[in-house]
Amino acid sequence: MSNIECKVVEISPLTEHVAKVLLKPTEPVVFIAGQYIELVISENDKRPFSIANSPLDNEYIELHIGAAMSDEWTSAALNHIKNNSVVYLKGPSGNAGLRDNDNRPIILLAGGTGFSYTKSIADTLLKQNHQQQIYFYWGLRNTTAAYQLEYWLEKHNELDNFHFIPVIETANADWQGRSGLVINAVLEDFENLADYHIYCAGRFEMVGKARDEFVKKGLNVDHIFADAFAFI
Secondary structure (H helix, E strand, C coil): CCCEEEEEEEEEECCCCEEEEEEEECCCCCCCCCCEEEEEEECCEEEEEECCCCCCCCCCEEEEEECCCCCHHHHHHHHHHHCCCEEEEEEEECCCCCCCCCCCCEEEEEEHHHHHHHHHHHHHHHHCCCCCCEEEEEEECCHHHCCCHHHHHHHHHHCCCEEEEEEECCCCCCCCCEECCHHHHHHHHCCCCCCCEEEEECCHHHHHHHHHHHHHCCCCHHHEECHHHHCC
């Protein structure tokens, strides 16, 4: 698989510690919602990031990259993009993309910047006018880590079958939404998960715990999708 040449179009802050990167490939990249792409730093250094945009709108590749200086792995990737007008990608890759003809009700579960994975799937489901119930949970440590809430809450209020539930682990007094751990929020909201497909992204320990807890609630283990499962 040859590398994909991309022009760096935009680098903009989403939060103090997360940047939005917009790349324009020489030709549109064909991918499945929920797949990831690898940023080629060098021949032996390729770093995976979920594609944040929908494959139905693939003129650009959108990435959400952690920008905290304390995270050397992501900050080095972001600096590589900042220091080059043209970068190279490899892929797409990943086996946790949106399933074709997925008519079951869907739960999207993201922790932190795992949001980019679930955003791609949510965008695609809405663009395709899927009619099943869709529950989009996003777990964050605090409110300063949140972004694009207004857009997704607007969709939540506009569509009868789309439910956006941000969950803040350490909420301040001004937060009016759900608080606590995002996995617990799902467990509180559903008595039985046997009929659902679940798409999950975040830290490996969170994804592993989600699988274990949701199976206890009746979920078929073959109906939860996450690329983290290849490593845990």
